[in-house]
Amino acid sequence: MPGGKTPLALLLLLLAALFVACGGPPAEEPVPDERRVPRTYPPEPGEVHFGELTMLTDGGENAEAYFSFDGRKLVFQSTRPPFSCDQIFTIDVAGGEPRLISSGKGRTTCAYFLPGDERILYSSTHAAGDECPPVPDMSQGYVWPIYSSYDIYVRAADGSGEPQPLAPSPGYDAEATISPKGDRIVFTSTRDGDLDIYSMALDGTDVRRLTNEPGYDGGPFFSPDGSKIVYRAYHPSDPEELADYKRLLAQGLVRPTRLEIFVMDADGSNKRQVTHLGAASFAPFFHPSGEKIIFSSNYGDPKGREFNLFMINVDGTGLEQITFSDGFDGFPMFSPDGEWFVFCSNRHNAKRGETNIFVTRWREGGA
Template sequence: MKTYAVFSALLAVCLCSCGDSRHHTQNTTQQQESRSTASHDSLRYPQEHHLCNVRQLTFGGNNAEAYFSFDGQKIVFQSDYAAWGVNCDQIFYFDLQQGNMKAHMPRRISNNLGRTTCSYFLPGDSLIVFASTFEADSACPPPPPRLKGKYVWPVYDSYDIYVADLQGNIVKKLTNTPGYDAEATVSPRGDKIVFTSMRSGDLELWVMDIDGSNPKQITHEPGYDGGAFFSPDGSKIVFRASRPKTEAEMKEYKELLAQGLVQPTEMEIFVCDADGSNLQQVTHLGKANWAPFFHPSGKKIIFSSNHAYPQSFRFNLYMINLDGSGLEQITYDSVFDAFPMFSPDGKKLIFSSNRNNQGTRDTNLFIADWVENN
């Protein structure tokens, strides 16, 4: 489940000195102009010292939740790009060795019926797990209206989790319970899937075996729990959560949930062991902190947040230690950066951004070399 607020780089060797801002002395207007040419590393803001050789992968529509295969050579993601023949979010697969999706169109994995979300490779990289509403209705479900000016996410009760091969053939259905089942991701160990489900009456995290058997609820507090990922060694899980505190907040949460909606404007990052034990809150920043993913070390978390800005639509990537210390800003786009994921070898970072969208609302995918030290 995602939110979109709303670059053109060639795949080339990084010619800048990564982490060195001496090559970036333009003012903001000049930076935006240079991004339109997309030469060298112009898609990187001067403060983005952890990024080098930033390349744009998609060039239109809303593209998000791009996740690496186990071998780090492929990605799977969701897109509503009309030029690819879809009417709402569908799942696509792309081999990174092809360069970018201006030169090579990705392969659609989902069946172009209903709406899809949250795809992830299974071990072996020949199967993909994702959620879809297609069995309930072949049409795209309508987007939710704003309620009294409030931004909300839909949690369609028709979502179930499926497995498909790289040719788009659905080979298995993993969930078959009433209510929302989605947001599935896979442990690096290749043995477990974590997902969000309404089956117990609230939006909680569940873990199941890789074949869909032995589902177990691992979170139990009122509020939305979702967007979960395993640590590199599979021992821990990081996720975003809302925690209504007052009676009025709880009442509003339950009323929205009864309509199949959640309001994602107040969320924090949490970590627990893979069985749900040792739960701890990592961030206490206020506003919306979400899209977390473990740093390759397993000791830090990268995530998206709007906590630092008065404009609720401005999101950047941050990194923080598991104990909540050492907060560091990673990206500096003026609108939206989110959905970060490290490659399995820790050398690449893929994320979604509004940078270089030529003034449109397009959200595109970008990939960068990760620079560990400033």
């Protein structure tokens, strides 16, 4: 994606993680990058919460970068040579060569470190075949694919051994993250016929359904104390919209153009809507205080092309714009100690379609 304005379809294509690996080097070998990073940049005017920005990747499409429990590494998905679609990599926060973790087969997404940082979970379609699942037909408007071949796997953080399935079931299983307490996993699944959020123990047992309202509930993350879950949702209330949602879901598709941010208790109780922006708001994550939520949205752009980061109080008050860069800023996350912040952006990219990982020291209160 260029540094300037990017077509909405291309931005949403990034969000859908529509890229798949088609073979590559063994997991034990790091993937070389001829354009060495990290490089540093100042924040854009108005980005008062950011210190100096460090770009950790340079080239390809890099997204969903999440800290290890010790805060020293990031795990992320990337489309980069020799792969034509997303695979899972790790990288040191201080910089260095990305290391391939996934098998290089099928499409992968949504990786997260397990407690102790010796294992990583992620979703993959590789059991259904080495090749990429097909890109959806956009003749029905912009849609995301909900691949029924996605299952959750666990693999050693150095890429050794075979990926082991975790709580497999028919249908889509992805978008998994882990409580900072290290006791539960939350994920999105169609195992009961709709896109809903579930929790389970770290070994894949004790699966519990947390949402049940018709529509898409997904992208869950725990609060710092593990007591709450923040997520994105689309709950169509109009009968025609609901019928359209169900029709697309039966085809393994969902239309993501309107998403709001919700919060619930970790057991699925006390659900409440946080945002009422009428936009495509996604990738929410709790502020270290547990009292605010940061997320990405195209709110405020009449054409819906620019995605910036926003922060809001859990009670829905105090909306604040955090980033002011043309194009796309998304997938925000705070480090476990709350001192550092990571996000993905197409700022400073060299080629159209590139999105890179940036880390910075977080400045509370804009100090």
